[in-house]
């Protein structure tokens with residue numbers, strides 16, 4: 001089931017350093033939203049706060065509210081591990097477990113959660129997830145071979161299969177194509193467009209054509225200078241951000257004048 005995301009006046013800190021300041025944004029369920037902006041403006045930091053992933057660093061914390069379908073994921077008693085099951089993350093570099101088979105990679109999330117299932121249930125999860133990641137036909141005859149034997153693009157789709165295996169509500173992607181060749185990038189972009197039928201997808205990208213191709217809404221972040229916090233400057237339909245932005249800094253960024 002796909003869920004909406006709402007941040008209300010969210011600050012994200014690394015210790016005393018305020019990295020992202022005052023972000024308020026509503027992201028609809030079953031949509032693709034792109035985060036763009038120059039290096040260091042806090043895109044990754046904000047993305048990681050959406051599933052409490054940043055908390056794995058000591059001293060990292062947030063202030064403000066982050067609601068998933070209205071429920072505060074930072075509320076008292078909320079387990080960050082449960083949050084990360086509901087809000088999955090795909091990273092820049094494909095990171096399948098190298099010695100595990102393709103099949104076991106897909107099932108890794110289940111196994112980490114301690115779930116028990118029969119062989120036929122596991123087979124169903126593997127097939128559903130690999131089909132959902134547009135990878136099944138390419139790997140169905142070698143499910144017991146290591147995940148590391150796949151191409152970079154296939155490995156990234158395997159990581160997406162691993163993410164969707166546990167049926168998340170939201171999928172976060174941090175520059176998921178930056179380590180991929182153009183053909184693999186297209187395969188992952190096609191997949192992102194399909195994923196929005198079932199999931200809320202948020203993608204950080206430096207590639208503006210990619211943001212324009214895959215997303216319906218785009219959020220532009222910027223930073224006033226080194227040591228200053230990143231801020232959300234403008235958030236609108238992707239076509240508006242690229243063709244008719246309201247803010248001068250957005251226009252300068254999307255037209256390649258800085259960043």
Ligand SMILES: Nc1ncnc2c1ncn2[C@@H]1O[C@H](COP(=O)(O)OP(=O)(O)OP(=O)(O)O)[C@@H](O)[C@H]1O
Nearest residue numbers: 014017019038039040041042043044045046057230
């Ligand atoms: N682990 C960390 N500890 C302390 N500061 C950090 C840490 N990670 C990031 N920062 C700082 O937080 C700010 C935002 O960084 P972040 O990586 O979120 O930006 P970004 O927009 O994703 O950049 P890029 O496009 O280069 O990946 C930067 O000033 C960065 O130096």
